[in-house]
Every structure is written in structure tokens, then in C-alpha cells.
Amino acid sequence: MLVVAPGDQATGLKLAEELALVERQFAIELTSDLECVNQLVQHVERYRGKMLRPMLVLVSAMASSPSGQDVTAAHRVVATVVEMVHMATLVHDDILDEAQIRRKGQTVNQLRGNETAVMLGDYLISHAYHLCSSLDTTAASRVIAWATNTVCEGELLQLSNRQNWQLDEDTYYEIIRRKTASLCGVCCKLGSMLHGADDAVSESLYLYGEKLGKAFQIIDDVLDLTGDIQTVGKTLGRDVEKGKLTLPMIHALRTATAARRQDLLAILNAGQVSSEQSERIRQILQETGSLQFANAAAQKLVEEAKAELNILPDTPARACLITMADAVITRQS
């Protein structure tokens, strides 16, 4: 869970109120006249945890408003939309990863089959666009659809690099920029854009969100290799099993001794990770310093993200964005 200590109590209360409105809108928008659909939606609502993306929209809105705390109805709509988009990607990702556990509960694909998971993801994404097109203009829809285009490209690029043990850092960063960071960037950008802020502010906020998103994904990838399933609450070790190289593994394959490299490749080629093999991976990653390497890379991105906020006035909301960036690194789940 991403714990955020807002800059001051008023900002914290405001944010909590706004998030409650987003949750309500989320539930209302997804309600169907079909009971079979509502049951599925209730199941996915359990996945809602960090609410990172709605928070990025809302706090960016506050931080870029003249008063330092303004949020409009359009921001709430967009905050709800990005959470739906995110939820859809989780449901479809779980199919791709053949994951069984998400937020300590069974995944939809595990519980009801891949087919239902495909359609439920489609239902979520469709409702996201439906809600977004209730706004006065197409501007937000266009930006969000650009992000979802980019997310899909990132996923397809990652799929096309499965079992590619030569994957380099540049391609890894390109994958995570598209599949994770672009949506985070758009969340922050829309926060200011919908206030009619200067393009320079929106652009800086985009970069803040993009860098935060990259750091977030790097930590996610580290946790997949070293996390505790009870704490993280989702199926782990899937990246190795699905042939997806992430930053620590790329670093380890590049820097390990020939013998250790062969050990890693043997585990990767087998495509199944027992607890013994998982322990072996951790040992090698320790020896090569690959976890510290990945954590340092994430830390650097967080510092760069925070530097983008210099364009904003010093408000409690801006302090909150700084805290959120720091929290990406310290999270355990």
C-alpha cells in the first residue's frame, strides 16, 4: 500500500473526500441491469488498493490550481476514468501472466476463466471511455486514448521480447515508459490541463508522472523477484516464469560471472521457479548488486520527478506530490 502523508491536514482531508467521490462514481458508472455483470464488477472492486492514478490526477489538480486546492467535476471524472483504465489493464494483465492471486484474492481469470476476464476488462475500458465522453470536450478523451494506445504498445513490445535473454536496458525502459509510465504521466498532465494551466506546467507534470511511473514499475519488478507474497498480495515470480527480463535480471546477466550467468539462464529457460530456484536467484542478485542497482535507478527517477515540480508554487498539494514520489521507493507492496 502506498502510504501518503499529505503536506497538511486540510489537504489530506480534501483528498480523502475527493477519493470517496471517485469511488462512488466508479461504482455507479459500472452498474448494469444484468446481475451477472454486477457480480463480476464487485469482485474487481476488491482490486482497488493504492488508488495511485486517481490521486495523481487529484493532487496534480490541486497543485496546479490558483488556490492550491481546487478540484473540478471534470477532474473527478478523469480520476474515475484512469482508475477504470488501470483496473482493466490489471484484469487483462492477469490473463497474460496467468496470475492466480491479486490483492490477496483470486484473479478473475482464475475464478471464472480467461474468457470472462477478457470481457470484463473490455467492459471496464469501455465504461472508462463512456464516462470520459460525458465531459464537455474531447480533449481529455483524446489524451487518455493516447495513453491507452501507448500502454498496449508497451505490452506488445514486452510480449515480443519474451524469452529474449539479450534484452537491453534501453528496451526495458521503453517497455515500462509505455506500459506504465505513460498513463501516470497523463494523470498528472490532465490534472493541470483541466484547470487551463500553462502548457509548460502540464508538460512538467507529465514528466513528473512519467518518471514516477517508471520508478514505480522498477520497484514492482524488484518486488516480483524478492517480495513476500503475503505482503505484496499477488502472485510473484511470474516475470521469470513468463520469460520477462526486468532491470535487476538484465543487470545480473550483464555483470555476473560466466558460471552464475549460466545458472540464471538455466532457470530462465526452464520457465518454472520453485522456492529453491527463487532463493538461488536472490543469492545471485545479491552477489551482483543488481537489486541495489535497480533501487538506485528508481531512486534517481524519483529525484528527477521531484525536480519537475519546481515549476509549481510551494503548496501543501505540491508537498503531497513529493511525498507520493518518495513513497514509490519505500513501499513493500
Add this chain to the structure above:
Amino acid sequence: MLVVAPGDQATGLKLAEELALVERQFAIELTSDLECVNQLVQHVERYRGKMLRPMLVLVSAMASSPSGQDVTAAHRVVATVVEMVHMATLVHDDILDEAQIRRKGQTVNQLRGNETAVMLGDYLISHAYHLCSSLDTTAASRVIAWATNTVCEGELLQLSNRQNWQLDEDTYYEIIRRKTASLCGVCCKLGSMLHGADDAVSESLYLYGEKLGKAFQIIDDVLDLTGDIQTVGKTLGRDVEKGKLTLPMIHALRTATAARRQDLLAILNAGQVSSEQSERIRQILQETGSLQFANAAAQKLVEEAKAELNILPDTPARACLITMADAVITRQS
């Protein structure tokens, strides 16, 4: 292939020109800077066959315009959008059906795995919304997203009724209204809406499209039971194998003798259809007159669809809509 003989040569030429523009826009919009994405898109472009939905937009536009032949840039955008939406549903449907053949070529899920098919479908739907939000207003986006919401509900309703051998006609019609007919209805409605036509005209065109869509799906379901794979060009018999009851089977189960009903249930429960069992199904459907029953239901819907067109002036474009409705019944693929 749906063969359309337009009312006159000018209308036919105009339609062919407009469809060529739609095809070009389709290809341009889906082009990525990633080669791995472009390869996949090229593969799906093979699926484009009937172009039924773009034609519904374009011909409805012509038929409801003052000159009887006007098509605007917005119509072309929407025609491209609905084809992308349709293509996305084909790609995801093939996962649901575990289909191997589509338009006489391998399906994406067969060729590249379910994971790529999930993401490619998402890529298509995302680009559809991206393109649609390039229009001046959110009106078309809102209507199309309503349709995709409804399509997903239809698919989920169908999934929740798998292996339900008590499925009744009303629920079957509710499934096909949502999963197929709603999008066809919206195509026609948008054709007139984007010309600023009267609500009554748009509503009649919606009903024309909805009824045509239902008839289309009934014939699709008949072909899945009785068609020839060489002619139809896609995997057949999947409905029975996936436990989906369609109109002919619902009728047969209701009207067959107890012994024949047991035969059908045994095949349905086995969930695998050999050529011998396929033949047995056809025999029983012949005996119960269930194919004629389904064809008659489709024919009735086509007549009702055509009656909705009485609100329009008698133009070659309206004649073309009539021909398109009739072609739904006579098609062999």
C-alpha cells in the same frame, strides 16, 4: 461475403470510394513506430471482409442527407471507428471461442497466443476511441461507448449462460441484441445524427440497424451449425462445443421428441463435435424444422428493419439499405 447491389451506379461508386478512404484511415491510424505492432495489425487487416458496419454508417449518412448522397469527414471517422471496434471484438471473440480459423487464415490467438490476442484487441479498441475523440464533439464517442458497453454486457450474459440448456428465446434475443445488434444500430443512428437529422429519423435508423443486426446474428448462428468451413472461412461448430445455445438449438430442444432431445443433450454435454455428431445435429434440426424456424425469424426481422426505412425519402441510398437488409438472409458466409 455480403454482396450489395446499390440502387444505382453513382451510389455504388460513391460507396466504393468512401470505403477506400475508410480503409486508408484504418491503416494510418493503426500504424505504430514499433515493428512488432505493425506486423500484428497487418495480420488482422486480413479479417476485414464484409465492411458491414462502415457501410451501415456511410449508406445511412447518404440516405438521411438532404441530397441523398452526402457523406462528411465525421462520417468517415465514425465508419473507421466502428470497423476497429468490430475488429477488436473479432480478435477477442476468437479467444473466447478458441477459434483457429478466421477469414480462411489463422486467428491471432492460434498464431501468437492468447496473450498477444488480448493486447491486440485492446490496441484496436483503444485506437478506435482515440480516433473518435478527434471529432469536434463528444457526441459520437458517447454513443459508440454506449454500444461497446452493451456489446460487453451481451458477451458476459452469453458467458454466464454457457452450458445452460434451459436458455430461452427471450434471453437469446437479449444476448444478440446487446452483443451484435446494438453496434449495428448505432452505426445507422450515427449516420443520420452526424447530419443533424431529426431524432425520429435517427431512432428509426437505429431500429433498422438493430433489427438487421439481430437477423445477421441469427444467420451467423445457423451457419455455425450448418455452414461449410470452406465457404464460411472460419472455425465452425464452436457454439455447440462452447456450450452456447442459439436459436435453432433452442427450438430443437423445445420441439424434438424426448429421444432426439436426449441425443442433442448428450452431444452438448460432451462439448466436442465430430463430423459424425455434426451430421446428427443437422438431421435432428431438419426433423424439427429448426433451421427453417430460425431463418423465418431472421426474415421477419429483415422485413421489420426495412419497414423502419419508410421514414426516409425514396433515394438510391435508401434502396441500398433495403438491399443490404435482404443480403443478410441470402449470404452463405
